[in-house]
Amino acid sequence: MKQYYDFKIEKIKGLSQEEIDSRKKNLELFYKNGFPNKKDEDWKFSDLNKILSNNFNNISNNDYLFKEKNFKQIHEFEHNFISLFNGQIISSDFSYEEKNKISLKVFNYKNEKNLDKKNSLNLLNHALASGGFSLEISKNYKLKKPIVIYNNFSNSLNETIVNYKNSIIINENSELNLINYIDNSSKENFMVNTIENIKMRKNSSLNNILINNSKCNGYFYKYTKNDLEKNSNLKNYLILSGLKFNKLDIEINLNEKDSKSSVFSALNLVKNEHQEIKTRINHNAPHCHSYQKVKKVLNNESKGVYQGKIFVKNIAQKTDAYQLSGALILDDAAEFDAKPELEIYADDVKCSHGSSSGSVDLNSIHYLKSRGIPEREAYELLINGFLSEILEKMQESELKNFLIKKLERQINEH
């Protein structure tokens, strides 16, 4: 296979010799493995090496020079924001909140000495990452308005990869609604590789929403590691239709008693979009709950993948873990692959998973048509019902309405 990538650490400014050495080590290891391919168990259903080599001539890392600073803001609801361009913080605004409760810094790479040999994209990130942010919410503070992170990418990114790391800490008894917003309509091929660490202290709560607004040719990979302390509550909402390629690799560690986590996802994929959601929920302590509902609608030649793993340690008695993945396949050229895994070492647990894939129920279509609803609308109605179910339990009504509208648009645009 042709060599289609070439990365240079020198493009990153202001590194100490020690950092350069450590990054070089990571890069060497990456070159040994290359981009992951289907021989790699975690990438069995998404052969990234093949996908990239078919679409890119020469990927290089970006040089972090860009002029754009303007971006479209969300007007539907009031919010704080952090704006990133190619992973670098451009501006931020927390004017709705009390002072000194929120700390935002550029991510500090000095203490990072990771060598994760198994995940070659993480290796690449360790070698090339620059920018990104560290966000920390003080103790006992409930944010009045959500924070939107505008993930902007310059239109000049072509055949380039952007790597950065984020860290989010939510301290005791604090609450945050976080919206990761991608709005890019670039026709150029580019890649984004992110690592995000989220730490949730006692009794904290986080709604982590990932949403994409327009169609673009970006190839995204994001690895998120979540560590949850006692009685914390993490909810993930993933509504990312429209990206050419996307893989979310979510690890959630329920480290202390009574912590709860959930993953909700709704995707409507068209053309040859390829999206994968991979989760690993580690129940490391007793009395924890986890819940997953992953829904996909697959049109044209799209491919949807779900790999979910629930791991229950032997001390994690009274675990309640649930996992459901469903797919509507609307075209013979579309494909759905799933690997819902359970690995359980404790006996007093309630763990189950279900996975189903098939077409739209024709009886329901017939029912709607017989009541005067045109076929296309009938399909939309059913698809909408199928996908928007994941938002049903959301309590923040303003956000919920916004998400429902976005989801509807994603469905109707097809």
Place this chain on the structure above:
Amino acid sequence: MKAEDLKNNKEYKYGFTTEIENIKSPKGLSEETVKFISNIKKEPKWMLEWRLKAFNRLKVLKEPNWQKPKYPKINYQDLYYYSAPKSASEKPKSLDEIDPKILETYKKLGIPLDEQKRLNGIAVDAVFDSVSVATTFKDELTKKGIIFCSISEAIQKYPELVKKYLGSVIPLSDHYFATLNSAVFTDGSFVYIPPNTKCPMELSTYFRINASETGQFERTLIIADKGSYVSYLEGCTAPMRDENQLHAANVELIALDDAEIKYSTVQNWYPGDEKGVGGIYNFVTKRGACRGKNSKISWTQVETGSAITWKYPSCILQGDNSVGEFYSIAITNNFQKADTGTKMIHLGKNTKSKIISKGISAGNADNMYRGLVEIKNKAINSRNYTQCDSLLMGNKCGAHTIPYIKNGNATSTIEHEATTTKINEEQLYYCNQRGLDQEEAVSLIVNGFCKEVLQQLPMEFAVEAQKLVAISLEGSVG
């Protein structure tokens, strides 16, 4: 393990060894061994060539290592690949001529070789180590045109059939253990059911590993021609030894148009003792091909034995409207490990498959369901239903589920569900209250848990299987 210990160890009642003289091949895996086996079986040249092809392929293959249960490296040069009772060198023509010691062994196992058992209507092809000892009921079957004999005999008498189908479902180069088997397989059963024939009785084979340091490599080939039906039973036991023994069998099933094959296994190989010493490594490749339209293959397995069970009886649904079924109970106790499941590959239109898997794990055991359901793009209107439930007893054991699901078209439906729980305490309490002790209660509840699978077994097997379920779990509660 001393003979005295063996006597005292009552839990594995088949743990006796039979002292008879054996003919063994030279130790180790080499071209000589392959030639020795082929020679002693007086095989035609094409068969030897086939074996050698597999042997050469084996040189470049590596043992797979993706499975969950890890095992110490097997020294293939330290095994005997052929071992046969001496008295069988000249094949007996009737039961009277058989070495009484062998008959004794089978009596202990409860194999229906003799007249009285014949009333059960089971024809038995008993494999004692590597050579088929006696085949009963042959006459009756011959009248219907059914061929039921050892694979060695089939190679001599029906070379055309063997040539056509051997290796057509499990190719020579499939994977390490399958290839190893192709090179050194010693014996096994061959079944051919002619068109439009319903086999009047259940066919059965009882395998038994006797000689120590031997691997058992049997090869089974079952062909159901158009419109025919056959039900085949396989049972396994092995004597108790403190070394690990390898068992790498290949089973190939072929169902042509409108044919049906039902294959049931009760596997009760020696699982090792309470500390996890000894026991069989059961690395078996079983695969069935529904070649014809409307054909059906159904696998039923009850796995209670072996130190490590590693197998995936699979169905390749090539013919339109063909059906594949898989029913499984896997029980692991003490230090047993099981990594088992199935593959359903849908190629033909309107194909259906159903998977019911029950895993029970106790002691320090690990029990894994691993399965693949793949509906290819052209297999329109296909359907799969999978249910895998696990039961855990104690917090030192593990239960795992790894299903791979691939749906490649818009008209097919795949449903999969899995649960993991422990025995319901209310149910236990209810049983205790009515005078059942803890073990009886557990056995009752577990049998209920397994009911859907036990129902699929033929009558005689179902009774044995139910008892096995209870025995396997003895001492795991309390």
